[in-house]
Amino acid sequence: GYIENDSIILKKSFELQYGHMKGVLKNQTSQDSLWSRKFDVVINRWATKTPFTEIQKKKSYYKILSLDIVEGKMGVVKIKIQLADRLFIDYLSLYKINGTWKIINKIFVELPSSK
Numbered sequence: 001g002y003i004e005n006d007s008i009i010l011k012k013s014f015e016l017q018y019g020h021m022k023g024v025l026k027n028q029t030s031q032d033s034l035w036s037r038k039f040d041v042v043i044n045r046w047a048t049k050t051p052f053t054e055i056q057k058k059k060s061y062y063k064i065l066s067l068d069i070v071e072g073k074m075g076v077v078k079i080k081i082q083l084a085d086r087l088f089i090d091y092l093s094l095y096k097i098n099g100t101w102k103i104i105n106k107i108f109v110e111l112p113s114s115k
Contacts, residue, residue, distance in 0.1 A: 005049060
């Protein structure tokens with residue numbers, strides 16, 4: 001969904017009302033500062049971002065590094081995400097809600113990319 005700016009896939013995948021993405025940024029004094037955004041805000045931003053070029057799309061991929069599911073009801077996924085020249089590791093928390101898996105939390109870190 002992210003690479004293609006596909007809001008339909010993104011909205012199906014993420015729990016928009018209660019889900020959050022969290023990250024750490026440096027504040028004005030170079031201290032780590034935690035931030036949190038609801039998925040409805042994040043998905044809107046992702047779906048309207050500048051589209052990737054075909055070259056950027058060819059450089060981009062997702063790879064599941066680990067998956068842990070408990071009782072078929074909840075899970076945690078570790079994903080390596082290469083987005084053009086940026087590399088991320090994400091941890092996604094999922095719940096199965098009314099028979100459908102939803103991402104309810106996402107934390108991530110950006111790593112140096114090998115380009």
